[in-house]
Amino acid sequence: MKCILITLESQPARREQVEANFRSVGHAGWELTCMPAVDAGQVVKSAVAGRLSPSEKGCFLSHMVALQLSHPSPEHNLIVEDDVLLGEKTFSTIDAALNLAANSEWDLLFTDVVVPDARTMISLYASRKQLIARQEFKLVPLKSIPFAGSTAYLVNARSKEKLLKLLTEHAPLDMPYDLVLRKLVYQSRLSGFVIFPFATSLSAFADASQIQGNENTKIADMAWNAFRRLVWAERSLPEATANLDRISSDFFDPECRVFARILSCLLSANFQPK
Secondary structure, eight states: OEEEEEEOTTOHHHHHHHHHHHHHTOOTTOEEEEEEOOOHHHHHHHTOOSSSOHHHHHHHHHHHHHHHHHTTOSSOEEEEETTEEEOTTHHHHHHHHHHHTTTSOOSEEESOOBOOOHHHHHHHHHHHHHHHHTTOOEEEEGGGSOOBOOSEEEEOGGGHHHHHHHHHTSOSOOSOHHHHHHHHHHTTSSOEEEEESBSEEEOGGGGGOSSOOOGGGHHHHHHHHHHHHHTBTTOOHHHHHTTGGGSOGGGSOHHHHHHHHHHHHHHSTTOOOO
16 A cells, blocks of 8 residues: 655655654665655745635645545545654554455544543543553444544545545645535545544754744643543553643642542542442
8 A cells, every 4th residue: 555645845854754763664675765744935925715724725735636636546545634644553553454344334543543532532542551551442433423634544445536635625725724624524525534543743943843833832832732642542641741741830820730640540440340
C-alpha cells in the first residue's frame, strides 16, 4: 500500500523525520511517496477564494492534491501530514483493521484524531485500558463522537472519486479541511471510522504547527495532543505528559484540581467500586 506524505518544501526536517521513521518501522507491502504541500505563498499568488487563512487553504488544497495523486491507484491509500509518528505495530494494525472493515461500508479510516470533548476522552481512556489488556483494537464510528484532525487517514479505493467530488462543493474555502470531513461524516455523506487505540501518533513537530498559531488556543492544543499521545497503542507516558508540564500551575483553579483528583481515583487501576 502507498503512504502519501504531504510536506512543505520549506520544512525539510519534517520530511526527513517521517522518512526516517518510515524506514525504521518498515513493513512489507508498504511504500512512502512524498508530495510537496501547497504553501501559503502559492495560495496568495493564486488568489484562492475563501475566509480561511492562506496556511489553512494550503492545507485543504494539499489534501486534494494528495487525493488526486492517489486516484489512479486501485488500492486504498494512507495520507499523512508531516507531523505524524508511526510505531512498530502501525502497519500491521492497519492491515488488520482493513481486514476487519472489509465487510463494512467505509470511506475514511483514521489512525488518530483530535478528541476535543472531556466526556469522550474519559470513555476512550477507559476503553483503551480494556482493549490493551486483551491485545485488541476496535473501529470507532466517527459519527458517534466529537472529532477533528487530518494527520493520518486511509481513503477507500472506491471512495476517492466520491471524496474529491464532495470536496469541490466546498468552494470558496471557508471551513478547514478536517472540519469539512467531519461535517460530511456527520451528514452521513461519508462513512468514517478511527482505529482505537490509535495506530499512529504525533511527532514533536505537531507542537509547532504551521497552521494553528493562535496564542489563545495553545493550551487547548497541548491538552488535545497530550490525549492523542496518551491513547496511542504504543504510547510513551513521558512523551504524553511533556508539554503538560509547561502549563503554569496558575492556570488550574482550585475546584478543577479537586475534580481532577476525583477522576483520577475513579479511573485508577487500583480503584475498587463498592
